[in-house]
Amino acid sequence: MKTNNEVQILQAYGWNEYWETALFAQNQTIKRLSPARVVAQFSHSYNIMTESGEHSAVVTGKFEFNAAKRGDYPAVGDWVLVEHLPGETRSVIHAVLPRKTAMVRKAAGNVIEDQIIGANLDYLFIVNALNQDFNLRKIERYLVAAWESGAQPVVLLTKADLCEEPETFARQVENIAPGVPVHFISALLNQGKEDLSEYLRSGSTIGVTGSSGVGKSTLLNWLAEKSLQEVQGIREDDARGRHTTTHRELFLLANGALVMDTPGMRELQLWDANEGWQHAFADIEALAERCRYRDCRHEADPGCAVVEAMNTGELDPKRFANYRKTARELAHLARKEQASSGKANQRTNRPKTSKSSLRPNKKTYLQED
Template identity: 70%
Template sequence: MNNTDTLHHHQQHLAYGWNTDWNHKMEQMPKSTRELEPARVIAQHSHSYQIMTPDGEHTATVTGKYEFNAALKSDFPAVGDWVMAEKLPGETRSVIHRLLPRQSAMIRKAAGSTVDDQVVGANMDYLFITNALNQDFNVRKMERYLIAAWESGASPVILLTKADLCGDPEAFAAQMESAAPGVPVHLISALQNQGKEQLLPYLQPGKTIAVTGSSGVGKSTLLNWLADDNMMETQGIRENDARGRHTTTHRELFLLTNGTLVMDTPGMRELQLWDAQDGLEQAFSDIEALAAGCRYRDCRHESDPGCAVLQAIQDGTLEAKRLHNYRKTAKELSHLARKENSLAKKAKKAAGSSSRRSERRTKAGDWDYD
C-alpha cells in the first residue's frame, strides 16, 4: 500500500488530526505493526479507552504484552494519542498493540507518594491555560502550569476567563503578561460572549487544543462556548468562595463543527510537576536571561555579590515573589530528580540480582540434567 492509498484509506482520520507526519511515523513502524489500523484515543477510563478508528468509535484495551512492557503510567495511551490497534472481528471493540511516538505531551507527577508520572493529554498543538478573574486568580499557580506547558512541546496560551466579573481586567492581564514571557494572554467571557475573535487563529481544522487549569475556572463553560453547543454539562459556581462544582472527571477529546479538536481535562487542585527542567528555564526565561549577567556563573541569587537577578528586584523590573517561586520550583524538581535516580538505581539493582538468580538457576538446572 503506497502513501497515497494509505492516506486515502484513513480519510475518516483526517478529521481527527491524521496527517502526513503521522503517516510517516506509521511507515517507520515494524512491518507487523503497519498491518494494524491507526486510531486516536478520544476518551480514557480506568481500564479502557474510546478510540476513533477508520470504522468509527470503538472501545479498546491494551494487549497483555503492552501492559507487561509498560514501566511507567506515561507508557500507556492517553487522550490525544495515536495508537496502532487491531479490530476484533464483528465487534466495535479493538485491542491496542502500540503507541505512535508523541509530538507533545503534558505530563504531571501522579498523585500520592509514589514516584510515577501521568499524561494529562497528548499531541496537542496548543495548551489553553485558564484562570478566572475572581478569587481564583493566582499568578504563582499559573507559573507552574506554564512550566508543564513549555515542557510538553505544545504552545501555551493563557485565557483569563470571567472577565465580566472583574472591574479592571486589563490590570490583571498586564500582571499575567509580566509573569509569562512570550505567551499570548487573552481576556474572555463566555457568558458575555466576549473575546472569541481573539481565539479564532487557534481554532483551525485538524488542530488539537487542550484546555487546562484548576477546578472552577469555567473550562466546561468555555468548551461549550467554543463549540456553540452544550456539549459539556456544567454546574453553577458559588462566586462568594469561587469553588466550582463541575462535572469533568475524565479526559475527553471533542471534534467541533469547524474541525478543531478540543480536549477537556479534569480540574486540578494542585499541579505536581514532573521532570520539567527545560520547562522551568522557558517559563522563567526572564530570570535565566538576567542570570547570564551575574558576576559568578554558579550565583544562587541569594546574597552573592554582582547578582544581576537581585539587582533587577531592587530596580523593580523583577518581582521578588517570582524569584521565590523560581527557586522553590527548581528545588522541588531537583528533589524529584534525586528520588527518580535513586528508584532507577534500585530497579536496576533488583533487575541485576534477579537476572543473576535466574542465571544461577539455569546453571543449576543444566548441572542437574547432565
C-alpha cells in the same frame, strides 16, 4: 484500500502526512493493524476513533506485559495501532505511535512514575478565572509544564464579565509570560471568541487545563456552540470550583478543531524538569547570567544582577520567590527519583551544575488531584 469516507474520518481527527510517515515506519511487520486516535480514557479502557467510527478498546495482554511504566499506556490524543474485532465496534490496541508532544504529570500516590495527561497537542490553553482564583504564581507553574510538553501555551483569562478592567490582569500575565499569547474572554457576554480563531483551525488539537471552577467545560461548550460537557457553579464563599469533568476527552468541533477537556487540578505538584522550568523563568535565568559570581545565591552577594533587578523594580520579588520555590521542589523530587532508581542500579552520579545554582536538572510535570 480505504474509502474516501474512512480517510475523511481519520483526517477529521488530525491524521496527516506526518502520521502517515510514522505509520509506515512502525507498521512494516504488522500490516493487519489500522490507525485510530484515542478520544477518551477511563480506568482500564478507551474510546477510539477509527476509520469506521468510534470503538471501545483495551490494550492487548502483550502490550500490558511489555509496558514498563504508566506513561507507556495510551493517552487521550495518542494515535494507536489497533486490530478491529470482526462484526463489532470493539478493538484491541497493539501499539502507540511515537508522540509529537505530551503533557505529563506525576502519577498519583507515592509511585515515582509519570502519567500522560494529553498527547499530540498543538496548543495548550492555560485557563485562569478573573475572580478570587486569579493567581500569577499558579499560572507560572502551569507554564513550566506547558513549555515542557512541547505544545504552544496560550493563557485564557475567563469570566472577564466579573472584572472591571480585564486588560490590567492580562498585562500582569504578559509580564510573567514573555512571548505567550494572553486573551481575556467571557462566555456569558460572548466576548473574545474571535481572538481564538487562529488556534481553532481544522486538524489542530488543543488541550484545556486549569483549576476546578475556572470555566474549562463552559469554555468547551461555548466554543462548540452546544452543550458537550456538564457545568457547575462555583462556591460563593471562596470562588473555588466544583469538579465537573471526571475523565479526559477529545471533542471535534464543527470548525474542525479538536479540543481536549481535562479534570480540574486543585494543586500543581511539579515533577521531573529542566527545559520547561528554564523557559518559564527565562528572564531570571538571563539576569543570573549577568551576576558577578558563577555560584551566586542571589541573596547578598556583591554584583548580583538578580537582587539589583528586584531593587530597581525590574523583577517582581514574588516571581523570584516562586522561581526559588519551584527550583527547590524540583531538586527535592529529583533526589527522590535518583534514590528510587539507585536502589535498582546503585547509581550515584550528581547532576551538572550551571551558572544559576538554583536550576533543577529534571523535566517538570503537573500533579493532578
